[in-house]
Amino acid sequence: MTDAIQEAVEAFIIENFLFGDTTQAIAGMDSLIENGIVDSTGVLELVAFIEDRYGIAVADADIVPANLDSVARITAFIASRSAALAAA
Amino acid sequence: MCGFGGYFGTVRDGKGLLDRMTAAIAHRGPDEQGIFTTDKAGLGHARLAIVGLGDGQQPMSDATGDLTVAFNGEIFNYVELRERLRAKGRRFRTGSDTEVILHLYEEMGEDCVSALNGDFAFALWDGRRRRMVLARDRMGVRPLFYLRQGEQLYFASEVKALLQVPGVVAELDPIALDQIFTLWAPIAPRTAFRGICELEPASLMIVEEGRVSTRPYWSLDYPDADAPPRHRDERAVAEELRALLGDATRIRMRADVPVGAYLSGGLDSSIASALAAGMAPGRLKTFSVTFDSAEHDESGYQREMAQALGTEHHAVACGEGDIAAVFPDVVRFTEQPVLRTAPAPLYKLSALVRDAGLKVVLTGEGADEVFAGYDIFKEAKVRRFCARQAGSRIRPHLFRRLYPYLPGLRQQSAEYLASFFGAGGSQLDDPLFSHRSRLDGTAAAKLFFSGDLRTTLSGYDAAEELIARLPPAFRRWHPLHQAQYLEARFLLPGYILSSQGDRMAMAHGIEGRFPFLDHRLVEFAAGIPPGMKLKGLVEKHILREASKDLLPPVIGRRPKQPYRAPDSRCFVGAGRAGYVADMLDEGEIAAGGLFNPKAVAKLHEKCRRQPASGFRDNAAFVGILSTQLWLATFTGAGASRARAA
Numbered sequence: 001m002t003d004a005i006q007e008a009v010e011a012f013i014i015e016n017f018l019f020g021d022t023t024q025a026i027a028g029m030d031s032l033i034e035n036g037i038v039d040s041t042g043v044l045e046l047v048a049f050i051e052d053r054y055g056i057a058v059a060d061a062d063i064v065p066a067n068l069d070s071v072a073r074i075t076a077f078i079a080s081r082s083a084a085l086a087a088a
Numbered sequence: 089m090c091g092f093g094g095y096f097g098t099v100r101d102g103k104g105l106l107d108r109m110t111a112a113i114a115h116r117g118p119d120e121q122g123i124f125t126t127d128k129a130g131l132g133h134a135r136l137a138i139v140g141l142g143d144g145q146q147p148m149s150d151a152t153g154d155l156t157v158a159f160n161g162e163i164f165n166y167v168e169l170r171e172r173l174r175a176k177g178r179r180f181r182t183g184s185d186t187e188v189i190l191h192l193y194e195e196m197g198e199d200c201v202s203a204l205n206g207d208f209a210f211a212l213w214d215g216r217r218r219r220m221v222l223a224r225d226r227m228g229v230r231p232l233f234y235l236r237q238g239e240q241l242y243f244a245s246e247v248k249a250l251l252q253v254p255g256v257v258a259e260l261d262p263i264a265l266d267q268i269f270t271l272w273a274p275i276a277p278r279t280a281f282r283g284i285c286e287l288e289p290a291s292l293m294i295v296e297e298g299r300v301s302t303r304p305y306w307s308l309d310y311p312d313a314d315a316p317p318r319h320r321d322e323r324a325v326a327e328e329l330r331a332l333l334g335d336a337t338r339i340r341m342r343a344d345v346p347v348g349a350y351l352s353g354g355l356d357s358s359i360a361s362a363l364a365a366g367m368a369p370g371r372l373k374t375f376s377v378t379f380d381s382a383e384h385d386e387s388g389y390q391r392e393m394a395q396a397l398g399t400e401h402h403a404v405a406c407g408e409g410d411i412a413a414v415f416p417d418v419v420r421f422t423e424q425p426v427l428r429t430a431p432a433p434l435y436k437l438s439a440l441v442r443d444a445g446l447k448v449v450l451t452g453e454g455a456d457e458v459f460a461g462y463d464i465f466k467e468a469k470v471r472r473f474c475a476r477q478a479g480s481r482i483r484p485h486l487f488r489r490l491y492p493y494l495p496g497l498r499q500q501s502a503e504y505l506a507s508f509f510g511a512g513g514s515q516l517d518d519p520l521f522s523h524r525s526r527l528d529g530t531a532a533a534k535l536f537f538s539g540d541l542r543t544t545l546s547g548y549d550a551a552e553e554l555i556a557r558l559p560p561a562f563r564r565w566h567p568l569h570q571a572q573y574l575e576a577r578f579l580l581p582g583y584i585l586s587s588q589g590d591r592m593a594m595a596h597g598i599e600g601r602f603p604f605l606d607h608r609l610v611e612f613a614a615g616i617p618p619g620m621k622l623k624g625l626v627e628k629h630i631l632r633e634a635s636k637d638l639l640p641p642v643i644g645r646r647p648k649q650p651y652r653a654p655d656s657r658c659f660v661g662a663g664r665a666g667y668v669a670d671m672l673d674e675g676e677i678a679a680g681g682l683f684n685p686k687a688v689a690k691l692h693e694k695c696r697r698q699p700a701s702g703f704r705d706n707a708a709f710v711g712i713l714s715t716q717l718w719l720a721t722f723t724g725a726g727a728s729r730a731r732a733a
Binding site for chain 1: 494497499500501503504507508528529531532535536684686687688690691694698701702703704705
């Protein structure tokens, strides 16, 4: 499941922020902000993607780099919230 | 205010060339055209008659016929200079400021520029010494471009005149494009045109047989950060500032035609308008742009100020469709790609002034550079404050206060705010610290560069070139002064005074005058302690103190609202200008060779789907569109489609 989430997140970032460019560093823990891939508007686009695609409600308190500033962190965040949703 | 072109060297059919050059810039000087030629030089001039209406024709020669000048701009202290020269026995044949340059040159040689208070570019042929002297004003208000071709040197007020020179082919300079996509403007002397240069502000060029030399005659300088403050008494500083600003405005009201004023509703243009209203012989005319969108519109403040001053106020509405409609013309006049649409409303504004029958307006431009008005100065201060306590969860909230008009920031956590603004402590010794977030944010738009262009630019770093151009004293200045220098020395002449200033005004034969850029005021303000300019997070504090009796409190206390215009959404709505799809067509992008066609198609689609795009996407969209228009306009690529638009 985590692999599928990671693939979907990478595909979203490549399509929406990199416009198809696959040469940029987005693997694992690479920072999306420090690499100039996501700006303040981009974070909101990312949140909308997570909510729309996975049905997760992202609270303001969740919108922090610790959850969203790399593919690995986003994947872990979605996996954890999805598991919580499934268990509820 | 006018335009000129010319050459040094032996040129076949020089007169024909000068005719074509002046015709190419006829919009700068619709009132008269004139030509001067010798065996070794030629000057052509297109005149906008403002001072010495009946006797100021150019090119103008002195009584001996040895000296001839073609001049664009105004010498505001020409009255005082003429009196001084008369006292020395010099006799004047005209009432123009142009003749003052000739006499002053005879007295002082090329050092005469140091006596001039004005916005000027000129070319002076010295027949006795067989040399051409080119000069440009201190802050870079008036443009001057040149081109070397073998033994010949050609020069002109706009590049389009140089494109008339036989054998010259317009070609985009890839380094300039990289600089624009990093710094918003090329670093002079480089221009967007490969092989065509710009004379830098505050510079002289002497062209003689077999030799061309260039040197600065003035420089913007600040005190060392650890030097004792030049001023301590805030009230005394405010009084002196007010006196200087009053005099700067007074000499900028000199004209044989009526002078109006731009009124944006902000602090700076309101001060300039208030001072002008008190000096104008009749009722002052003021001019504004209004926007449909509330986030950009300032019409309430404009009306308030116009009523307070009793001016005859004129306004032009500028909607998103208007910006799209005029954008190809805007690029034809900026002569360089731009990352913002902000020049477009100013293009419409100068048309409004022309239609009202005026040729001259005062503007508030320059105050933000001189008195620290831009948000970027506050941003740098907050970033330094955050860096002192890395990891603070409280301090980054100040960023939200800086940009209340950016919706993307309102909902962000302190951690994200700190990340966006690079508020870590590691780059405090970076000479570009104040501007690094902006440069990085802008450079992200280079994502769309094609593989070929990336290969061409491999190893080049525009920010490093900028650092290499900083003067040795830069590192000794206070951080605020470093940031002010970067704005005033590079962005101001490279973009604000050109793409948003001279080029948009002169497109409709309008001369802008800038009281805040009087060099006496600039020098005085440079010596004002940083804390009097940016007091806490209140920008232009000392200017507010110096002008509080001039303005209604609602204007005087107004926080800075940056001048912005709607960006990509102007071009993607239903029924918008057809040229956009043509310019961004995958085949057209591929033919241009500068951008990745598939990535541009995705960006276009994203902007269509989601008009409220972020900074990078907006900058990239406008930058790519304007670059494609530039290619179509100046190189003929896709020209049939551009014309069809």
